[in-house]
Amino acid sequence: MHELSFAEQILKCVDQEARRHCARGVSRVRLRVGRLSGVNGANLAFCLKAVAEGSAMEGAEVEVDEVAPELVCSDCGRQPVGGVVEPVCPTCGKEAELLLNAEVYIEEVELDVEDDHAEAKS
Numbered sequence: 001m002h003e004l005s006f007a008e009q010i011l012k013c014v015d016q017e018a019r020r021h022c023a024r025g026v027s028r029v030r031l032r033v034g035r036l037s038g039v040n041g042a043n044l045a046f047c048l049k050a051v052a053e054g055s056a057m058e059g060a061e062v063e064v065d066e067v068a069p070e071l072v073c074s075d076c077g078r079q080p081v082g083g084v085v086e087p088v089c090p091t092c093g094k095e096a097e098l099l100l101n102a103e104v105y106i107e108e109v110e111l112d113v114e115d116d117h118a119e120a121k122s
C-alpha cells in the first residue's frame, strides 16, 4: 500500500505543523504528487482522510495536484518538459535524473488557528 504509507507520513508532518502553531484543527491540505511516483492522487486523498480520523487533520479538505516531473539528462544535459511518462531522456535515450516532483510533497497546509488578537487587552 504505497499511498497509505505516504498518507501516514503526511499526517505526521501536518500534525506537527498544527501543534507548532497551536491550531485547533486543519482546514485544508494541498499536496503535490509527481506522476512518476506511482502514487494515485485520488487513492492518496482517500487514505489521508482515513488515517486523519481522530487527529487534528480530521475533516480537512484534501487537494491533490498531479504534476509532471522535471528531469535533467545526466548525459546530454537536456531537460525534457511536459508529457514525461518515464525517467528517460527523449533526446538520447539515457536515463535522466529526477529533479523535482518525483515524489509526494506537501504544498500547503491551512490551519484552523484561533485568532484572538482583537480580544487581546493589556
Ligand SMILES: [Zn+2]
Pocket: 073, 074, 075, 076, 077, 078, 089, 090, 091, 092, 093, 094
Ligand atoms: Zn539525453
